Amino acid sequence: xxxxxxxxxxxxxxxxxxxxxxxxxxxxxxxxxxxxxxxxxxxxxxxxxxxxxxxxxxxxxxxxxxxxxxxxxxxxxxxxxxxxxxxxxxxxxxxxxxxxxxxxxxxxxxxxxxxxxxxxxxxxxxxxxxxxxxxxxxxxxxxxxxxxxxxxxxxxxxxxxxxxxxxxxxxxx
Numbered sequence: 406x407x408x409x410x411x412x413x414x415x416x417x418x419x420x421x422x423x424x425x426x427x428x429x430x431x432x433x434x435x436x437x438x439x440x441x442x443x444x445x446x447x448x449x450x451x452x453x454x455x456x457x458x459x460x461x462x463x464x465x466x467x468x469x470x471x472x473x474x475x476x477x478x479x480x481x482x483x484x485x486x487x488x489x490x491x492x493x494x495x496x497x498x499x500x501x502x503x504x505x506x507x508x509x510x511x512x513x514x515x516x517x518x519x520x521x522x523x524x525x526x527x528x529x530x531x532x533x534x535x536x537x538x539x540x541x542x543x544x545x546x547x548x549x550x551x552x553x554x555x556x557x558x559x560x561x562x563x564x565x566x567x568x569x570x571x572x573x574x575x576x577x578x
Contacts, residue, residue: 406443406524408517411487414447421446426458430525435460436474439528443520452512455482456524466538469545473538479531483523487514 406424414420423444430439441458459478466473488511512518546564 406519406521408519409445410517411447411452411512412515414445414452417447419446420448424520426520426524430521430528433460433525433528435462435477437461439524441479443524445518445520450487452485452487452518453482454485454518454520454523456480456527458524458528460528462532464533464536464538466542467536468542469538471538475533475536477528477531479524479527481527481531483510483527485518486511488512489514 406426406428409422409424414422421444423442425442427440428438429435433439437460439458439460441456443454443456443458446453457480459476461474462477463472464475465471486509
């Protein structure tokens with residue numbers, strides 16, 4: 406996807422540019438290309454950016470650690486303010502209090518908007534924080550018991566540790 410020169414948007418029909426997407430985004434590991442569209446509309450003092458896109462990602466279940474595929478869909482909209490002071494170097498202190506109104510995305514009005522970077526960020530935000538292969542996932546399967554040489558009771562152990570347990574038995578006590 407090519408960068409969009411913001412002043413050129415004012416000359417576009419309805420001050421809008423729509424970009425069709427059907428590609429792999431750099432840095433985003435997906436099984437299929439991201440498919441959809443990004444729409445950028447110039448409103449004078451801000452850009453209204455919206456996107457509908459989808460792809461398939463591979464996730465790792467937080468309970469059983471198995472991998473599974475999941476459809477990742479996106480239907481989002483964001484306002485990006487156009488501010489001439491964005492790229493000016495500010496001699497700000499290293500620490501300062503930031504008010505809530507300053508937590509906005511902004512670009513210079515004579516700069517560029519990069520739809521691929523914006524779409525990458527939105528897709529990353531859409532990846533679920535809690536990844537479960539199934540709502541009723543039982544978790545990591547545990548072997549019934551492990552034979553211990555001392556007098557302690559047998560305890561359940563994750564079967565992936567079996568090789569380490571065998572090695573441990575070969576070491577002198």
